[in-house]
Amino acid sequence: AQSVAQPEDQVNVAEGNPLTVKCTYSVSGNPYLFWYVQYPNRGLQFLLKYITGDNLVKGSYGFEAEFNKSQTSFHLKKPSALVSDSALYFCAVKISGYSTLTFGKGTMLLVSP
Amino acid sequence: SAVISQKPSRDICQRGTSLTIQCQVDSQVTMMFWYRQQPGQSLTLIATANQGSEATYESGFVIDKFPISRPNLTFSTLTVSNMSPEDSSIYLCSVVPPLSSGNTIYFGEGSWLTVV
Numbered sequence: 001a002q003s004v005a006q007p008e009d010q011v012n013v014a015e016g017n018p019l020t021v022k023c024t025y026s027v028s029g030n031p032y033l034f035w036y037v038q039y040p041n042r043g044l045q046f047l048l049k050y051i052t053g054d055n056l057v058k059g060s061y062g063f064e065a066e067f068n069k070s071q072t073s074f075h076l077k078k079p080s081a082l083v084s085d086s087a088l089y090f091c092a093v094k095i096s097g098y099s100t101l102t103f104g105k106g107t108m109l110l111v112s113p
Numbered sequence: 114s115a116v117i118s119q120k121p122s123r124d125i126c127q128r129g130t131s132l133t134i135q136c137q138v139d140s141q142v143t144m145m146f147w148y149r150q151q152p153g154q155s156l157t158l159i160a161t162a163n164q165g166s167e168a169t170y171e172s173g174f175v176i177d178k179f180p181i182s183r184p185n186l187t188f189s190t191l192t193v194s195n196m197s198p199e200d201s202s203i204y205l206c207s208v209v210p211p212l213s214s215g216n217t218i219y220f221g222e223g224s225w226l227t228v229v
């Protein structure tokens with residue numbers, strides 16, 4: 001079985017400050033890890049993924065995430081938050097290219113001016 | 114990625130009725146999935162709808178309630194049958210585009226259904 005935990009329902013950060021949205025996972029095998037963002041009244045947009053290789057992956061809108069195998073984590077980060085980053089962020093995992101994707105419960109990011 | 118269009122984008126439905134959601138993709142895709150996102154919740158996979166085979170439903174979802182068609186590699190429909198207020202959700206079509214690294218899944222904008 002595979003699972004994803006996003007321990008924070010909401011993250012608050014001031015504009016210009018760095019942000020981190022946490023994600024830990026549990027799989028039997030090597031994980032494929034993803035972050036998606038959902039803006040208000042919109043569908044999900046793909047942000048970034050880790051399949052293999054460099055543990056630090058960069059994605060859209062200046063976001064990056066670091067894969068940490070020993071801590072089974074894949075935290076989403078951005079050096080300087082924007083008000084427009086305010087949205088719902090989902091971490092997701094699967095165990096192979098052909099397995100189904102399991103989502104975390106989501107973390108609401110609120111960036112204040 | 115892929116351009117995924119869903120219709121309707123929103124609808125208000127009477128309980129007991131059925132609604133069919135359409136998903137159109139701008140490229141031929143083998144793997145297509147339907148998800149549900151209930152209010153304030155995460156995404157739950159309803160079924161996998163690969164072309165050339167019957168849809169595979171996840172635990173808790175049945176074909177009689179959520180019949181799916183996949184007539185070709187660019188189109189699929191999901192019907193929500195005999196709706197109740199508990200079916201009020203966002204229904205999302207998603208695909209794995211050709212040559213997608215790690216079989217990354219991309220989503221449509223969703224169909225936002227409210228059952229009254």
